Amino acid sequence: FGVGLLRPAPGTWGSAAAVALGVLFCELGGAWLVPVGTVLATLLGFWAVARAFAGLADKDPSEIVIDEVAGQWLAMSFTVIPLWWHGVSILAAWPGFVAPFLLFRLFDIWKPWLVGRADRRGDAVGVMLDDLWAGLFAGVVSVLLAGLYHGVLAQ
Template sequence: MSGLVATFFGAGHLRPASGTWASAITVALAVAAYQAGWALAVPAGFVLATLAGFWAVPRYLARAGGEDPSEVVIDEVAGQLLALCFTIIPLWRHGVDLLAAWPGWVAPFLLFRLFDIWKPWLVGRADRRGDATGVMLDDLWAGLFAGVAAMGLAGLYHGVVEPWLG
């Protein structure tokens, strides 16, 4: 069971770039849930993926070995869902169609992948831990940074650029 969770039901075996595949699948599932009227499934999924990841990753690493095998992607799922919460919850509260507000799910995806690959500051520090907690934490930090950056970009666009365009 820990293997299924850690690899997000096998998505971690997709190549190349298993983390990007897992993030893209997560975004697709989140958009589908939102469009089906289940927007709150995104933050609930974040909590579930985080708890499941902290349970599964240490068990998987103990069995499979290695510090952060590429097939372990539940951390990407949790981080991507966290990033998406920053835009999906406000859009849902305002009754906005997510597909019409496409930057609301594209920006968190791109920013999450950027922070996850670049590993600035706390993301890199968590990654360098070299343990199961670090595997989860680096992506949670990346998700937090991506969510905040996406909100900042949305505020900049709607508060400065859009009024200027008229």
């Protein structure tokens, strides 16, 4: 929808737009829409990125942000689903979408371990996989931080 054309940092803009949509999904239809959106964005991303890159010299143009959307929604899924199960609005528990956003951007930029390995593939699959790995890591760390806060620090 043109978010990838925003400058600077189109990946951050794409992630921010994904968070805004994810919060809207949670408030209007239920948190289950975020993981469903993750699956749909992932499937669409693998299909679209391969076609968009056909014949291009740049195998990861910054204006393509469907990979950030899929990865960001994966990260958010780790926090929005437990909040929903407990009947807590995502807006009332704002770290539930801020932490996954910040952690996703950290892992997407830093590219540790499997994130970097996927990025170095240099193909359409790698473009999607690096953000999915970053989303998985961000989601797991978000849950660990929430557990640390709620289980240890808040007592």
